[in-house]
Amino acid sequence: MTGGGSGIGLATASRFAVEGASVYIVGRDESKLTQACQQLLDSRGVKVTPLTGDISDPASMAAAAAVVNDRETGVDVVINNAGLASPSTPADDDDFITDLRDRLSIDVIGTAVTTAAFVPFLRRGGSVLNMGSVYATTAAAGTASYSAAKSAIIGLTRTLAVELGPRGIRVNCVSPGWVDVPKWDDYFDEPTLRHLRGDFTRVPLRAAVTADEIAALYAFLAHEDAAAISGQDIVVDRGMSADLYVAQTVPGLA
Incomplete structure (x- = not known):
């Protein structure tokens, strides 16, 4: 997997x-990957293998894929x-335009490069x-480049599902809402964190999604129990995108 050094990926x-898979986390920062693997060994007693690779470089990812294949004699999940x-730049x-190009290059082309490898x-x-976002199908001011990239990933997911389906390979996208990750502790003060984690009034289930909940969905989609699911964008946002949140903002109706 790519992006496995922290947050949702970790x-x-x-x-x-923990469920017994041979896991490889691929990225450019070898030191960060090694540290993440050591953290998992110390905290969970599981071995995860770091592997250097750059998702913007087809040759680099092809080499990483070949290493995994040689060691495991095949791959089950990508x-x-x-x-x-970095934060998205307003339109x-x-x-x-620079931000949009960067996001398309990293998020979309990187996904395509890794998959092809x-x-x-x-x-x-x-x-x-694939990692999408609730902002692929909804909108918020200041997220144009991010939304465009994530929308493209959903389109790529569906097309790959059609193309790879005859080989028995399923392709799906997971689109989170607001996810509670370690970097939040650096961005938000304590009152804000308490609100997001336990009284998130904008969200029907009143809390942000956790990284473990995203991991659980990834695990389910990779399992044979999800054998009939392919070409789907599955939103996990504790109900946020189901609520237009309009009436609550109108004086006298809240």
Whole structure:
């Protein structure tokens, strides 16, 4: 999997390893990957293997895929979890086009590059899982480049599901809402964190999604119990996108 060094990726690597899978996390920062693997060994007692690879470089990812195939004699699951971590740039910002190009290059092209590298080694019954976002199908001011990239990933997911289906390979997308990740502790003060984690009034279930909950969905979609699910974008946002949240903002109706 890509993007396994922290947050959702690290939680997912842990979940799969605990369930007995041979897990490889691929990324450019070897030191960060090694640290993440050691953290999982210390905290969960599971072994995860770091593997250097750059999702923007087809040759680099092809080499990483070949290593995994040689060691495991095939691949069962590919998780495209990596993405540009910086905040999205509003469409009226001078840097918007640059930001859009960067996001399409990392999020979309990176997903395609990784998938293309690993698909030749995927066994029948295998699964490709992509990281989308609730903002692919909804909108918020300032998220144009992010939304565009995630929308493209959903389109890519559906097309790959059609193309790879005859080989018995399923392709799905997981689209989270607001996810509680470690970097939140650096971004938000304590009152804000308490609100997001236990009284998130904008969300019907009143809390942000956890990284472990995303990992659980990845694990389900990779399992044979999900054998009939392919070409889908599955939203996990505790009900956020189901509520237009309009009436609550109108004086006298709240």
